[in-house]
Structure formats: structure tokens, C-alpha cells
Amino acid sequence: MDKTLPDLAAAVAGIPDGATVMIGGFGGSGAPIELIHALIDRFLATGHPRGLTVVNNNAGNGHVGLAALIEAGMMAKLICSFPRSADPVVFTQMYLAGRLELELVPQGTLAERIRAGGAGIPAFYTPTSYGTDLAIGKPVEVFDGRPYVQERWLKADFALIKAHLGDPLGNLTYRMAARNFNPLMCMAAAVTIVQVSRIVAAGEIDPEAVITPGIFVQGVVETPNPAQEEDLNRAGAVYPEVAA
Amino acid sequence: MKLSPTQMAWRAAQDIEDGAYVNLGIGFPEMVAKFQPLGREAIFHTENGILGFGKAPDPGLEDWDLINAGKKAVTLKPGTAFFHHADSFAMVRGGHLDVAILGAYEVAETGDLANWSTGPKGVPAVGGAMDLVHGAKRVAVMTDHVTKDGKPKLLQRCSLPLTGVACVTRIYSSLAVIDIVGGRFVLREKLAALSLDALQAMTAATLHLEGTVADLIVPEL
Numbered sequence: 001m002d003k004t005l006p007d008l009a010a011a012v013a014g015i016p017d018g019a020t021v022m023i024g025g026f027g028g029s030g031a032p033i034e035l036i037h038a039l040i041d042r043f044l045a046t047g048h049p050r051g052l053t054v055v056n057n058n059a060g061n062g063h064v065g066l067a068a069l070i071e072a073g074m075m076a077k078l079i080c081s082f083p084r085s086a087d088p089v090v091f092t093q094m095y096l097a098g099r100l101e102l103e104l105v106p107q108g109t110l111a112e113r114i115r116a117g118g119a120g121i122p123a124f125y126t127p128t129s130y131g132t133d134l135a136i137g138k139p140v141e142v143f144d145g146r147p148y149v150q151e152r153w154l155k156a157d158f159a160l161i162k163a164h165l166g167d168p169l170g171n172l173t174y175r176m177a178a179r180n181f182n183p184l185m186c187m188a189a190a191v192t193i194v195q196v197s198r199i200v201a202a203g204e205i206d207p208e209a210v211i212t213p214g215i216f217v218q219g220v221v222e223t224p225n226p227a228q229e230e231d232l233n234r235a236g237a238v239y240p241e242v243a244a
Numbered sequence: 245m246k247l248s249p250t251q252m253a254w255r256a257a258q259d260i261e262d263g264a265y266v267n268l269g270i271g272f273p274e275m276v277a278k279f280q281p282l283g284r285e286a287i288f289h290t291e292n293g294i295l296g297f298g299k300a301p302d303p304g305l306e307d308w309d310l311i312n313a314g315k316k317a318v319t320l321k322p323g324t325a326f327f328h329h330a331d332s333f334a335m336v337r338g339g340h341l342d343v344a345i346l347g348a349y350e351v352a353e354t355g356d357l358a359n360w361s362t363g364p365k366g367v368p369a370v371g372g373a374m375d376l377v378h379g380a381k382r383v384a385v386m387t388d389h390v391t392k393d394g395k396p397k398l399l400q401r402c403s404l405p406l407t408g409v410a411c412v413t414r415i416y417s418s419l420a421v422i423d424i425v426g427g428r429f430v431l432r433e434k435l436a437a438l439s440l441d442a443l444q445a446m447t448a449a450t451l452h453l454e455g456t457v458a459d460l461i462v463p464e465l
Contacts, residue, residue, distance in 0.1 A: 026292040026329075027315040028308055057329075082371040085315070092367055104368050107291060108333030108375030115330040127337060127378040131409035133361070134374065176326055178309040180292050183328045211328075228308040230315075 002168040003214070004199060005221040008038035011193045015039065015049045015158050018076075022055040022114065022159040022185040023066060027085065028229025030178035032162035032195045033065045035221075037239055039160070043074050044240065051076045055114070055156060057107060057181060059083030059091035062233040068240070070094055079154070081107035087233065106134060111184060113154035118187025118216070123152050159189030162226065163212065166196035167203075170217030171210045179211065186216040195223040245437055246418040251462040252386050254279040256345055256416045259384075260286050267291070267336070267376055269346040270314040273386050276345055287323075289341060291372040293332045294318070295325045313372065336372070337379040344380035346373060348387040348415075350402040353449040355412045355424045357385065358404035370407075377408030389417040389446055396448035398422070398429065419443060421460060428452045433460040 005011045012035060015021060025031030043049065052075050059080055060067025067090040069075060078100060083091050094100040105113065106128045116124055125148035129135040139150040161182050163172040172194060174182060186192045199222045232239075247255070249272040257279035260266055266286045268274050277288055277299070287296045290312040297312065298319035306317035335341060350358040357377055360370045377383050390396055398415065415422040420443060421433040431451045434443050436459040444451050 027311065029292070029311050030309070082369045083367055084369045088367070095367055102368075104370055106370050106374040107329075107372040108336055111329035111333050128375045130378075131356075132374060132406045134370065174326075176307070176309040177290075177293050177311060179326055179328050181329050184330055230306075230308040 003170045003217060003220050004168050005193070005219045008034055008195070008221055008223065009042065011035060011195070011219055011221040012039045012042055012160070014191065017049045018051045019049060019157040020053040020055065020155075022156040022189055024159070024161045024180070024182035024185050026057050026177070026180040027061065028065070030162050030174070030180050030182050031065050031229055032160045033227045033229060033232070034223045035160040035193065035195050036065050036069050040068055040072050040074070040240065043072055050074050053077040053079065055079045055154065055185070057081050057110065058085060059088060061085035061229060062087045063090060063238040064232045065229045065239070067091065070100065075100060077101040077103065079103040079105060079110070081105055081110050104134065109151050110154070111181065113151055114181065114184040114188045117153040117155035118184060121153060123150050125150055154188060156185070156189040157191065159185040159192040161186055161192060161194040163194050163196045165198055165200055165205055166194055166217075166220040167200050167205055167214070168220070169202055170194070170214030170220055171205050172196065172212040172217065173205060173209055174211055183212045186212045191218045192216055193219045193221070195221050195226065197224055197226060198222060245435060246389065247435075247460075247462055248465070249386070250275055250465045252416050252418060254465055255421065255460065255462050256384060256386055257281065260284065260343055263287070264342040265289055265295070265335075265340065267341055267344045267380065269344070269373070269376070270371070271347055273345040273347060274312075274314060289332070289335060290318075291329075291332055291336070293327050293329060295327070295335075296321055296323045333372070333375055336375050339379050339381065341380040343382045343384065344376045345384045345386055346376060348385040348397065349404050350397050350399055351385055351387070351412055351415055352399050352402045353424065353429045354401070354427050355410040356402050357407045357412050358402040359407045361405040363404065373407050377411035382413050383411050384414040384416060385412050386416045387418075389419040396446055398447045398449060400449040419446070419460075422451070430454050431457050433458045435460050
């Protein structure tokens, strides 16, 4: 078995119009910048994919990565917990102009909905959001004297993930807090595509150290020295670069 | 005369026990970590999957895979642990945190908190606030006692969209320390130079007294 993909373009080639795509990361940490940029490249070259529903904790920062995906006009809907950042201008303009639908989900509920999607649990109850505007229309049930809100699972057609090491079987490790939503999204998508800093031979990742087992992964593409969104923004980067 | 946010953070830090697991909200509550009393060491949790992180690194030494929930760079300490987001919020909702300290737009005497939305205009953003108010054994709020235009923030009922119902247990305001007990504000400490009447006039729900009210004494910081 070899889940290795030849390059970033091949990695994102199968994502169709209207797909639901989970994109890993919390702010810039763990964000698969190179996969996102490859998807933008494909859209600019072919006009596809468009009308995407994207699941991420945030809504991008500056004009790279997730923000660039919004700016390119490929996204119809964003499901996230916190669409603010140091420079949220792209999302803010698109949202206030009515060109992007937003589903706002409390952060822990978002994580658990994704986990539930990957674990085959169609709904669960949480105390989070009870009595607030974000619980409107959702069933409430009392357990042991306390009210809880019913939340539904969240699944995706594709997940774009950033990990640290990967092997041909799709086993993954992550680097520090870049883990965040990535292992959950690997589980919840029908097709999970992962960019890793290095592909190693099967057996080189200590089985005790595997965070995402390969069963949750369909494709791995090596992307050495991946960009950090924060570094790109501090350098004033814009994607794609405007031709001079 | 009122406490600065730094002084409120100092006061809040005095109540955190050695070994407590603590989540500090984005913004002013983050400063609480700087003022741990000598001999006590709390373990700080951040929603994005770190337990036991250290202070900010020197400029130029940031590692952007090592950030807190405010997206600011932090450092490792001996004993740091990483975990994914579902485990992180299991720590929150599952009752494993001892203390959460959050900011507030409004707090009601019922313990209701409003801190995520100022109304239908603009872009709504909730982050982890609605999760954090459930599960921590103590949910404290750090806030100016009144708004910038002098209106009370401590109310009978919140007027802004709620973050959580009956969740706040203690308020560290710029003028007083107030507990919420059985749907009532109970005054524990106030600035010595401030009369009870003056404090009550800036509070839109009754301040109840149980025993003595201590002076709120905070160092110049």
C-alpha cells in the first residue's frame, strides 16, 4: 500500500464544485497553506472547484491561506467558531456583502461535531450554548436535572490536513499545537489529503507515537519546510502574488 | 479611582491554588498568569491543545506551531502536554478545569454572562467562550465595574446575547470582588475609599452583605 501523492496539484485535483471541505489548523498553526494554495491555483486555472462549504475554526488572516481561498471567490459557506483575526478584512467584506454564508459554532461543539462525524455518532448532547441564541431551534433534553442541547455530527467530502511526519500507510504525527483540529478532521472526511514535512518509510514512526492511524488517511504529499501563515502575514504576502 | 486591568489580574491570581488547572480568556485575563503568588504554580490550559505552557518567548524566537488561544506565541515548560481539540474541550466540559477566568460585557445576579456579541450588527464570533462557562469548577469574570460611558455592567438581567446561563461564580471588577450565590450578588471586597452607597449606585442589582466586607487592597503595578 502506498498513499503517497506525487505533488500538491495531484493532491487537490479530485475536489469537485460544491464539496464540503474540512481544513485543519487553528489560526495559522496546523494550517495546510500549500494545499490551500494549490486548490486556489486549480480554481484560477480551471474555474473549479467553486461553491465550496469549508469547515475551519477561523476565517483567515491577511491575504494568504484560508483568507486567500475566500478572496478567490471559491467559497459559498463557512462553518467556524471565530471569524476574527489580526487582519480579517477578506472574510468581513465578503460576509457583510452577503456573498458568504456563515454557520457559527462554539469551538468545543465544532470539535465534538467533527469527532462525532468521524466516529459514527449522528448526534450528542452538550451543555454548551444552552439558553443562548446559538441553541435556537435545537432540541433540549434534561439529564440528571441539567439541560443539554442536541448537536448533530459534521462530516465532509474532503479534508485538507497539515501533519509533521507521514508514512506511505498514512500514519501521521503532528508538531506541537499544530495538532488541534487536524486528527479530528482526518476521521470525519471521506477523502483525507495530508501535507507532511517529510515522508518516512513504514516503521520509521514509532507505533507508540502515531497520532492519526493511516486508516483515516487517503493521500499524503511531501511538502518540506511548509510556510507559516504568521510569517507570510508579517512579510505582507498576498496569494496569488499580483503580477507586476 | 479604580483598579487597572493589571491590578484586577493580580487580584484574581491571589485566589488560584497551587496545582490548579486554569484557563484564561483571551485579552486581559491572560495577565493573571504573571501574578501567581510565590510558591504556587498553576497549570494553564489553552483551548488549542496545550496544558502547562510557559510565558511568551523573546521577539524573534517565536515558533508559530506553539501558540495560545489568542494566537500569541508561548513556550514549553517541563511537563507540557499536547492534545487535539476534542480532548481539549473534554477537559473543559468534563469538569476537569478548576478555574476559568473570562472577560464580560454584562453579568447578571443570576450568574448569566454576556461576553460574545454586542448585538446583530457586524461579524459574530464565539470561539470557546460558550464551552468554557460550562464545566470549570469556578467560572470567574474580570471586568470594569461600569462601561466606558459609566453604565452598570453588573445587572439584574443581561440585555446582550448570552454566553451562558447561571454560570459565573465570582466577579473581579475594577471596584470590588463579588460572589454570585443563589441568584444574588454578595459583596466580599471593595475599594476602601469607595462607600457602599457609591458602589451600589454603579451596580444595577442589589449588593447583598454576608458578614464583613473586606478592603480590596492591590499593589501599585
